[in-house]
Amino acid sequence: MKVLKIALLGFGTVGEGVYRTIQSHGVRLEEVLGKKVEVVAVLVRDKEKARNISKDLLLTTDFDEILNIPQLDIVMEAIVEKEPGFTYLKKAIQKGCHVITANKEMFAHHGKELLELAEQHYVSVGFEATVAGGVPIIQTLRQLLNVNRINKIQGILNGTSNFILSEMREKKQSFADALHLAQEKGYAENDPSNDVEGTDAFYKLVILSKIAFGQQLDWSDINVAGITKITSELVEEAEELGLRFKHIASVEQENGKLKGSVKPILVGRSHPFYHIEGVENAVNVEGDIVGSITLQGPGAGMFPTASAMLEDLGQLSKISKQYDSKSFSVKTNKETRRAAEYWLICNVKKKLLHPAIENVERLKNGTSIINADEKVVEKVREQYPGMEYFKIIGGYNEINRSGSTSLTATL
Numbered sequence: 064m065k066v067l068k069i070a071l072l073g074f075g076t077v078g079e080g081v082y083r084t085i086q087s088h089g090v091r092l093e094e095v096l097g098k099k100v101e102v103v104a105v106l107v108r109d110k111e112k113a114r115n116i117s118k119d120l121l122l123t124t125d126f127d128e129i130l131n132i133p134q135l136d137i138v139m140e141a142i143v144e145k146e147p148g149f150t151y152l153k154k155a156i157q158k159g160c161h162v163i164t165a166n167k168e169m170f171a172h173h174g175k176e177l178l179e180l181a182e183q184h185y186v187s188v189g190f191e192a193t194v195a196g197g198v199p200i201i202q203t204l205r206q207l208l209n210v211n212r213i214n215k216i217q218g219i220l221n222g223t224s225n226f227i228l229s230e231m232r233e234k235k236q237s238f239a240d241a242l243h244l245a246q247e248k249g250y251a252e253n254d255p256s257n258d259v260e261g262t263d264a265f266y267k268l269v270i271l272s273k274i275a276f277g278q279q280l281d282w283s284d285i286n287v288a289g290i291t292k293i294t295s296e297l298v299e300e301a302e303e304l305g306l307r308f309k310h311i312a313s314v315e316q317e318n319g320k321l322k323g324s325v326k327p328i329l330v331g332r333s334h335p336f337y338h339i340e341g342v343e344n345a346v347n348v349e350g351d352i353v354g355s356i357t358l359q360g361p362g363a364g365m366f367p368t369a370s371a372m373l374e375d376l377g378q379l380s381k382i383s384k385q386y387d388s389k390s391f392s393v394k395t396n397k398e399t400r401r402a403a404e405y406w407l408i409c410n411v412k413k414k415l416l417h418p419a420i421e422n423v424e425r426l427k428n429g430t431s432i433i434n435a436d437e438k439v440v441e442k443v444r445e446q447y448p449g450m451e452y453f454k455i456i457g458g459y460n461e462i463n464r465s466g467s468t469s470l471t472a473t474l
């Protein structure tokens with residue numbers, strides 16, 4: 064029986080997870096692929112590190128040694144940053160190898176070039192692991208939602224941020240301790256500022272929007288905010304209001320142009336993201352036929368990410384090369400969207416004044432809830448230096464705030 068030869072680039076959390084799962088699931092992979100799967104080489108940065116790895120395979124720091132392996136079939140990449148991963152995968156494709164990557168930073172920047180190059184060389188590119196860990200959102204968008212027009216995608220796309228927010232709320236952990244734990248568990252990026260400042264979720268949004276809308280997000284147009292301003296006090300205050308902070312990336316098309324955001328949002332109990340806790344991710348897709356679908360599951364970590372890469376491996380013969388081809392105009396439904404927007408406003412001790420604010424509910428410690436358009440909120444912030452604001456979605460009022468019916472937030 065022919066052996067499918069694999070080279071693994073990277074043997075950190077993800078690379079080791081892929082290696083161990085290929086060992087533990089060899090029989091199943093053989094059933095699915097009709098071939099025995101063998102990891103023949105591993106590329107790392109530091110060859111001297113102790114690793115639980117077979118002595119029979121090639122362990123190297125030199126990518127040329129990998130390229131020289133005769134009849135190499137697949138290169139699976141799980142290293143960090145745009146380079147050298149991009150160059151390595153280009154060379155692998157030019158050599159005729161299929162490639163599978165978990166590297167969202169590299170893929171958000173260079174995915175299009177890799178897919179075009181792969182098409183020229185009749186090989187496939189798997190990138191399921193670049194977004195939402197083990198949640199099969201890429202295959203869902205690429206293979207299963209071809210007739211639907213996608214109106215909007217919103218997701219909790221960073222496991223580390225969601226984990227930190229959950230730890231702060233449920234266990235009263237400090238931000239720093241929760242981040243440390245996320246690093247220990249292998250959820251956080253090499254540079255964890257990518258997680259907590261929103262960049263990682265932004266890269267994932269770029270990848271999703273390219274598939275769903277066939278267009279590149281205008282990077283300079285998007286305000287990317289992370290969770291670094293969410294204090295334990297804010298988390299507690301939100302909890303008292305029956306709300307939870309979630310870091311949400313969203314994108315939709317308006318008048319042919321993509322509009323996206325990456326920021327912390329306050330979510331009420333009726334929203335599908337309210338109960339997404341810990342390292343879980345969730346992605347909500349609005350299609351014009353199906354309506355709203357939410358996929359959720361583990362968003363980071365060794366085995367969920369390995370699962371996504373191995374499902375790409377299982378799909379290898381079927382992976383289509385249509386990353387660019389799903390560009391259709393998207394219907395927007397202005398009536399159903401955003402009839403009213405509600406916001407939690409913080410750090411404003413004075414009376415909030417603006418003619419376009421319809422309603423103000425003053426809470427405590429300079430916190431209020433207002434009903435206004437986002438542009439108005441931005442204008443208001445110009446008047447109140449130091450003001451922070453968080454959008455509320457998912458109906459906070461009807462759930463926890465007994466007695467008061469003056470404000471009702473909607474999705």
Ligand code: NAP
Binds near residue numbers: 249364
């Ligand atoms: P990691 O634990 O830091 O491991 C990175 C691996 O890449 C290490 O084995 C390192 O070698 C190797 N490496 C780094 N730079 C290299 C270079 N220039 N040449 C050769 N090897 C190099 O990272 P990770 O968490 O596994 O993440 C890997 C990739 O998957 C990243 O792009 C990340 O964004 C993505 N990802 C991670 C997760 C997750 O849950 N962790 C989930 C989805 C996607 P040494 O071992 O010698 O240092």
Ligand code: HSE
Binds near residue numbers: 194195258
């Ligand atoms: N650091 C990423 C996260 C890994 O926490 O979501 C998964 O992409």
